[in-house]
Amino acid sequence: MIKIIATEGNTTKWEPVEAGTHLARCVRMVHIGTVMESYANEPAKPKNKVFLTWEFPSMLIEGGDYDGKPRVISKEYTLSLHPKTTLCKHLVAWRGKSFSPKEAEAFDITKLLGVACMITVVHNEVGDKVYANIGSISGLPKGLEAPEQVLESLAVNATNIDEHSDSIPDYIVEKLKTSTEFLALTETPTAEEPVVKEEEEEELPF
Numbered sequence: 001m002i003k004i005i006a007t008e009g010n011t012t013k014w015e016p017v018e019a020g021t022h023l024a025r026c027v028r029m030v031h032i033g034t035v036m037e038s039y040a041n042e043p044a045k046p047k048n049k050v051f052l053t054w055e056f057p058s059m060l061i062e063g064g065d066y067d068g069k070p071r072v073i074s075k076e077y078t079l080s081l082h083p084k085t086t087l088c089k090h091l092v093a094w095r096g097k098s099f100s101p102k103e104a105e106a107f108d109i110t111k112l113l114g115v116a117c118m119i120t121v122v123h124n125e126v127g128d129k130v131y132a133n134i135g136s137i138s139g140l141p142k143g144l145e146a147p148e149q150v151l152e153s154l155a156v157n158a159t160n161i162d163e164h165s166d167s168i169p170d171y172i173v174e175k176l177k178t179s180t181e182f183l184a185l186t187e188t189p190t191a192e193e194p195v196v197k198e199e200e201e202e203e204l205p206f
Contacts, residue, residue, distance in 0.1 A: 015130075016123060016130050016131060016132035017056065017059065017071050017073055017121050017132040018059075018121065019121050019122060019123045019132070020120070020121060021118055021119070021120045021121075022056050022058075022059070022118070022119055022121060023056070023057070023058060023116065023117075023118060023140070023144070023146055023147070024054040024055065024056050024057075024073070024116070024117055024118070024119040025054060025055055025057060025114065025115065025116045025117070025146060025149055026052060026053070026054050026112040026113055026114065026115050026117070027053055027054065027055045027072070027113065027114070027149065027151045027152070027153055027154065028051075028052065028053030028072075028074070028113075028151075028153075028154050028156070028167070028168075029050065029051075029052055029053075029109055029110055029112065029113055029154070029155045029156070030050065030051040030052075030053075030156040030157070030168055030172055030176065031049075031050050031079070031109070031155075031156070031157040031158070031176075031181075032049040032050060032051055032076070032172065032175055032176045032179055033048065033049065033157070033158055033176060033179025033180060033181035033182060034046050034047065034048050034049075034179055034180040034181060035047060035049055035175060035178055035179050035180075037049075046180070047078050048078065048079040048080070049076060049077065049078060049079060049175075049179075050076070050077050050078075050079040050087075050109055051074060051075075051076045051077075051168075051172050052074065052075055052076075052077065052109075052112065053072050053073070053074040054072060054073055054074070054117070054119060055070040055071070055072050055149070055150055055151050056070050056071045056072070056073070056119075057070050057146070057147040057148070057149065057150050058070075058147060059071040060150075069150065069151070070150045070151065072151075073119065073121065073132060073133075073134060074169075075133075075134050076172075077090075079109065081099055081104040081107060083098075088104075090134075090136070090137045091112075091137075093136060093137055093138050093139075094115075094117050094137045094138060094139055095139065096139050110155045113153040113154075113155060114149060114153050116140055116146035117137050117138065117139060117140065118137070118138045118139070118140060118141070119134055119136075119137055120134070120135040120136045120137075120138075121133070121134065121135065122134075122135035154167060156168060156176075157176075157181070158176065158179060158181040158182040158184075158185055159185065161173060161176055161177070161182070
């Protein structure tokens with residue numbers, strides 16, 4: 001018999017999000033930062049990571065700690081728009097076109113916040129547990145309007161994680177606090193460095 005797993009931090013148990021294609025909206029972006037990760041038997045390498053969360057505004061929870069809140073699904077990505085990365089593949093399918101080199105270089109991941117899409121959810125069984133994962137992402141069909149956003153859009157990084165840690169899974173908070181970016185904030189500066197003014201990036205629509 002398959003067990004139903006609980007979402008982290010919640011005392012209410014519910015089934016994984018139903019498999020299939022559902023209307024969703026991106027509501028959370030956590031820049032985890034640069035952490036060491038290994039793949040298979042390869043040595044660990046620094047990876048810049050981001051954690052995105054989407055709400056399903058038409059799937060509201062009934063009862064329990066999150067009564068009236070929408071179901072959500074999240075995925076961790078390597079923050080890279082190299083054509084072979086999962087993030088790039090998902091974003092290209094979502095926006096309906098590939099990124100030009102200029103767009104890929106200047107794309108701000110926070111532009112995804114509040115943007116609606118269609119997410120295909122697939123169920124994966126690991127032992128006696130079932131996990132709902134993102135199979136694919138696409139744009140809204142022509143003429144389809146998304147319901148109003150329920151959860152507040154939230155962008156989190158090393159500078160404000162302590163303000164929003166209650167809204168983020170514990171394991172993501174812990175991972176972020178091992179990142180190069182977070183550790184740099186906790187170091188005692190030895191000397192003031194000259195301020196270098198960066199060129200303003202052209203604002204690009206998603």
